[in-house]
Amino acid sequence: MNVEKVIKTTSAIPLGKRTIIHMQLVRNKMDDELTNALKPYEVSLQQFNVLRILRGQKGKPANLSTLNERMVSKMSNTTRLVDKLLAKDYVRREVCAANRRKIEIYITPKGNAALEKMDTAILKVEKAILQHFTKTELIQLNTLLDKF
Amino acid sequence: MNVEKVIKTTSAIPLGKRTIIHMQLVRNKMDDELTNALKPYEVSLQQFNVLRILRGQKGKPANLSTLNERMVSKMSNTTRLVDKLLAKDYVRREVCAANRRKIEIYITPKGNAALEKMDTAILKVEKAILQHFTKTELIQLNTLLDKF
DNA sequence: TTACAACAATTGTATATACAAATGTATAGC
């Protein structure tokens, strides 16, 4: 992906600015492709992320603030996001018996089954996105990203 | 920035997935900081981007589809974005005489003056974001990003 | 010249997100 071509500019961009724009362009592209892959399953990237977190709990519930902490893109409004998953029967919510302020959220078998299908679609896109990278390059990239 | 810490997970993430998450995290962070830097000027990152494009036109107007092509994050609704800039007197819009379907958009002196102040704020944030990178590392990062 | 397709921008509508305020619950200090 060439920055100058994508934003159709001829003038030279300073290295710092270029790097920042580059990061934005790549993430836009990634998000587009991931979102499209999820479209047939009618879940957003955020919802998919929450389902993955819940699966990672291995039966243990997660409450809203925990979900929010672990989400890739934090958002102020996890309640309404979970509402959407609830409407699809992908999650179950219960008031925590020990602390009635907390809400415990579980993934349902239906949610798990849907998630498995999404996994396949996502994995395919991930491979496509990273197809031009060798393992060494990916490690190198991760090392550089750590510096942010 | 450590992926595992940010999303508070202990389980190992496969290299590919980790890279993609990493990119998202970094861009979230960058966008947050850039958006905050622009907050005092009451413009969004998108609006700032449009102003910069218009300045780059050096007096020549840009129409909406041109703006959209050059924006870092393309969006379907450039009309309303320009409406906002218009409301602040940062831009001027005219129907193109040669092709009345087209709208010509110019940055105003007021827009230019505001943009200059924003530049300073943005430059400061850009430096902060990239403070841990050497020039060589930035070049290396850009080369890797080209592979997407 | 008229009919039709392509183009450029705008508008309508649904959905998503950000931010602040409100609700209900638990905890700590007196």
Place this chain on the structure above:
DNA sequence: GCTATACATTTGTATATACAATTGTTGTAA
């Protein structure tokens, strides 16, 4: 036990974005 404070979630509201349909304009081919 009572009050104030902190906590966890929910709700209200404004703003942003995505997507489709519409409007007005131009170019073209019969």
